[in-house]
Amino acid sequence: MNEMPKLTVSSSPHIRAAHTTQSIMRDVIIALVPAMAVAVAMFGVSALAVIAVSVVSCVFFEWGYRKLMHKSSSVHDLSAVVTGVLMACCLPAGVPLWLPVVGAFFAIVVVKQLYGGIGKNFLNPALAARAFLFSWPVIMTTWVEPNFVYGADVVTTATPMSFLHNGQLPEGISIMGTFLGTIGGSLGEISAAALILGGIYLVARKVITLRIPLSYILTVAVLTFIFPRGNDNLQWMLYNLFSGGLMLGAIFMATDYTTSPINPNGQIVYGIGCGLLTVFIRYFGSYVEGVSYAILIMNVCVWMIDMNFLPRRFGVSKEDEKKKKEAAAK
Amino acid sequence: MSFKFFGGVHPNDMKAPANKAAVTVMTPPQQVVIPMSLHIGAPCTPTVAVGDEVKLGQKIGDAASPVSAPIHASVSGKVIAIEPRLHSNGTMVNSVVIENDGLYTPCETMVPATEEQLNDPDAIAKLIREAGIVGMGGATFPTAFKITSGKGKIDTVIINGAECEPYITSDHRTMLEHPEAVLGGISLIMKACGVPKATFAIEENKADAIALLREKNKPDSGIEILQLPCRYPQGAEKQLIQTVTGREVPPGGLPAAVGCAVFNTFTAYSVYRAAYEGRPAIERVVTVTGSAIAEPKNLLVPVGTPVSYVIEQAGGFKKPAKKVLMGGPMMGNALYDLSVSVTKGTNALTCFAEDEDKTVEDPQCIRCGKCATVCPMRLEPALLYVFERKTDYEGMDKFHIMDCIECGACTYNCPARLHLTHSCRTGKAKMQAKMAADKARAEAEKAKAEAAKEEKK
Numbered sequence: 040m041n042e043m044p045k046l047t048v049s050s051s052p053h054i055r056a057a058h059t060t061q062s063i064m065r066d067v068i069i070a071l072v073p074a075m076a077v078a079v080a081m082f083g084v085s086a087l088a089v090i091a092v093s094v095v096s097c098v099f100f101e102w103g104y105r106k107l108m109h110k111s112s113s114v115h116d117l118s119a120v121v122t123g124v125l126m127a128c129c130l131p132a133g134v135p136l137w138l139p140v141v142g143a144f145f146a147i148v149v150v151k152q153l154y155g156g157i158g159k160n161f162l163n164p165a166l167a168a169r170a171f172l173f174s175w176p177v178i179m180t181t182w183v184e185p186n187f188v189y190g191a192d193v194v195t196t197a198t199p200m201s202f203l204h205n206g207q208l209p210e211g212i213s214i215m216g217t218f219l220g221t222i223g224g225s226l227g228e229i230s231a232a233a234l235i236l237g238g239i240y241l242v243a244r245k246v247i248t249l250r251i252p253l254s255y256i257l258t259v260a261v262l263t264f265i266f267p268r269g270n271d272n273l274q275w276m277l278y279n280l281f282s283g284g285l286m287l288g289a290i291f292m293a294t295d296y297t298t299s300p301i302n303p304n305g306q307i308v309y310g311i312g313c314g315l316l317t318v319f320i321r322y323f324g325s326y327v328e329g330v331s332y333a334i335l336i337m338n339v340c341v342w343m344i345d346m347n348f349l350p351r352r353f354g355v356s357k358e359d360e361k362k363k364k365e366a367a368a369k
Numbered sequence: 370m371s372f373k374f375f376g377g378v379h380p381n382d383m384k385a386p387a388n389k390a391a392v393t394v395m396t397p398p399q400q401v402v403i404p405m406s407l408h409i410g411a412p413c414t415p416t417v418a419v420g421d422e423v424k425l426g427q428k429i430g431d432a433a434s435p436v437s438a439p440i441h442a443s444v445s446g447k448v449i450a451i452e453p454r455l456h457s458n459g460t461m462v463n464s465v466v467i468e469n470d471g472l473y474t475p476c477e478t479m480v481p482a483t484e485e486q487l488n489d490p491d492a493i494a495k496l497i498r499e500a501g502i503v504g505m506g507g508a509t510f511p512t513a514f515k516i517t518s519g520k521g522k523i524d525t526v527i528i529n530g531a532e533c534e535p536y537i538t539s540d541h542r543t544m545l546e547h548p549e550a551v552l553g554g555i556s557l558i559m560k561a562c563g564v565p566k567a568t569f570a571i572e573e574n575k576a577d578a579i580a581l582l583r584e585k586n587k588p589d590s591g592i593e594i595l596q597l598p599c600r601y602p603q604g605a606e607k608q609l610i611q612t613v614t615g616r617e618v619p620p621g622g623l624p625a626a627v628g629c630a631v632f633n634t635f636t637a638y639s640v641y642r643a644a645y646e647g648r649p650a651i652e653r654v655v656t657v658t659g660s661a662i663a664e665p666k667n668l669l670v671p672v673g674t675p676v677s678y679v680i681e682q683a684g685g686f687k688k689p690a691k692k693v694l695m696g697g698p699m700m701g702n703a704l705y706d707l708s709v710s711v712t713k714g715t716n717a718l719t720c721f722a723e724d725e726d727k728t729v730e731d732p733q734c735i736r737c738g739k740c741a742t743v744c745p746m747r748l749e750p751a752l753l754y755v756f757e758r759k760t761d762y763e764g765m766d767k768f769h770i771m772d773c774i775e776c777g778a779c780t781y782n783c784p785a786r787l788h789l790t791h792s793c794r795t796g797k798a799k800m801q802a803k804m805a806a807d808k809a810r811a812e813a814e815k816a817k818a819e820a821a822k823e824e825k826k
Contacts, residue, residue: 046690046705047691047724047726048703048705050703050788050790050791050794051696051699051700051701051702051775051790052698052699052700053692053698053699053703053726054380054535054698054699054725054726054781055725055727055780055781055786056781056782056783056784058784059784059785059786060784060785062784111730111731156733157733157735158733158735296735296736297735297736299736300738301738301751302738302749303738303742306738345752346767349767349768350747352747352769353375353607353617353618353620353745353746353747353772354607354617354618354772
């Protein structure tokens with residue numbers, strides 16, 4: 040070995056686990072497939088068109104902005120695809136196709152890239168875009184009747200949320216219907232079953248933990264059970280859980296890495312916060328649904344949560360910490 | 370009964386094929402370069418001069434400080450130079466260069482300990498120091514000092530046979546090939562520490578060694594062989610203590626603070642050989658493995674052997690090496706010059722032909738928190754990364770950057786492939802520099818104030 044080989048020198052460790060940002064995003068897309076499938080089955084081609092336009096325009100803006108600003112391309116990380124699918128999921132099926140394009144611009148360019156791209160945005164891009172698109176309130180609340188055979192009929196229909204907002208149990212819509220998704224609503228939100236299936240996949244693949252979804256859903260469940268409108272606590276609670284954007288929000292939106300806390304304690308605090316705000320807005324707000332605003336409000340609290348709910352320090356017991364605090368107070 | 374440490378990762382252990390390769394005694398090289406710093410603590414001063422003839426096992430360097438260990442010649446021959454040479458840690462260290470005469474004439478000091486010595490705890494500790502034994506797992510903390518400084522505080526002796534780092538098999542092979550000697554060494558350490566019981570903690574991927582040790586272990590030895598599930602970094606000192614006893618070493622504290630002392634398997638073996646054969650710490654088992662190595666094997670290597678020579682003994686590179694690590698892939702040190710010497714703590718040479726790092730350009734944190742879930746110290750590396758980049762001392766302090774044990778679990782598990790461990794290292798260095806500067810400033814101000822007072826008088 041006379042000739043010295045050229046060796047790479049770097050700081051340890053020197054091996055890496057197999058998962059990547061791309062593989063995680065791919066898993067999220069796979070987890071959303073059941074919800075998309077239900078949407079297409081229920082609303083037909085129009086749902087497919089909304090999803091396709093939303094994804095393509097998100098990817099286009101992601102690519103275009105980075106190109107224009109002479110930044111490294113980030114299309115391959117698939118995060119723009121996830122944003123596209125999620126944004127489509129919270130739009131009504133029959134929207135004009137320019138709407139997802141405008142939404143994609145707002146989500147990708149304004150909310151995400153202007154703050155530095157992946158990992159730097161402080162609001163969930165899909166939800167922020169949805170909130171922005173409420174600049175067209177009529178379009179955003181024109182729900183179409185699901186129709187197996189033909190696809191969507193452009194007939195405005197009532198969603199379970201409109202009944203709940205009036206303090207009534209939905210008429211003519213069964214709990215099973217809200218669970219399976221044979222109801223009107225945003226195209227990706229209608230089937231709680233499909234979303235839960237996706238959630239199980241994400242947990243099994245260790246993409247998310249149960250902390251945020253469970254603390255969120257349980258908070259809503261407990262509050263709606265204790266404070267029902269009408270006499271039937273259980274029915275009221277179940278309609279609240281399976282209707283609207285709760286499942287999509289709790290499983291896919293609130294668990295967005297970038298806009299949720301890093302530490303485990305903080306994640307539970309964040310989930311409970313989302314739950315409290317959701318119920319608060321549903322009960323007292325003028326708009327029928329509270330999930331997206333609840334999550335957006337909690338998004339801006341993430342840094343504060345991260346800074347204040349530190350895990351217990353290794354080697355320091357709770358008693359030690361208490362003593363230290365008392366000593367500091369003196 | 371065992372507890373669980375926090376976090377941890379499960380990298381593919383990659384122990385095969387080296388774990389099946391019996392330890393081969395290597396033909397020593399023509400020349401050994403023995404650095405005068407083979408341990409944590411004060412470096413040694415050479416006790417020989419250029420031109421001296423030295424014998425195998427003769428002391429060639431020593432230091433007065435208790436936190437140090439003497440250094441012995443690993444071959445017999447002539448001292449041809451004493452000069453700074455490149456050390457595996459990247460610095461130039463004063464080293465004794467010995468030309469091997471090929472005779473291996475043993476030194477007269479290499480005699481087994483007497484019965485009387487072996488019954489006296491202080492004599493055992495002294496013998497361990499004189500043999501130059503240090504923590505052979507890689508930390509190279511002087512073993513005798515660990516024993517004497519912990520005396521009276523220790524109630525639990527833990528022998529680290531976890532070998533949780535992928536690729537490395539040197540401890541595994543030592544357990545399999547010298548079970549009695551390892552157990553004998555443990556008994557001596559227990560006696561020296563004045564503790565009647567010890568726990569020998571071994572991960573379950575070494576089931577053959579566990580079975581063999583249980584068979585050889587005498588019922589009255591006081592040694593419990595504990596099988597642990599595989600998880601990295603189980604063999605890290607603080608984590609092993611937590612796993613075995615449930616106790617957590619306080620921040621900045623030593624294991625003795627919670628009544629524990631941890632010794633490596635090969636350290637126990639070295640203690641046995643020092644006591645019963647009079648052989649000081651002049652050689653060690655090195656696993657030579659990785660995708661670039663032709664014949665992965667375990668070699669008994671004299672301390673001071675150049676890394677390039679050891680690699681040749683394992684058939685050399687079958688593919689061009691991209692990276693040569695002293696140690697394993699999680700905590701090993703990447704070498705850039707293969708002329709550096711094998712030290713007392715070198716348990717493996719892991720050589721990669723591929724880019725196992727899977728480096729990406731301009732990695733972006735996605736705040737997934739997967740670093741925090743695997744951190745055995747319950748830190749939040751993603752946040753520390755942010756603070757380190759901004760040199761935010763307050764943030765680094767609030768999130769306890771100094772607690773980082775640099776195990777690499779966060780970096781391993783990062784899907785965005787951030788260099789989190791490196792960031793923690795840099796952050797710790799920044800914090801240390803700041804603390805030193807603060808201290809110096811405070812002292813200077815104090816001196817100034819006192820001088821002003823003096824003047825007033």
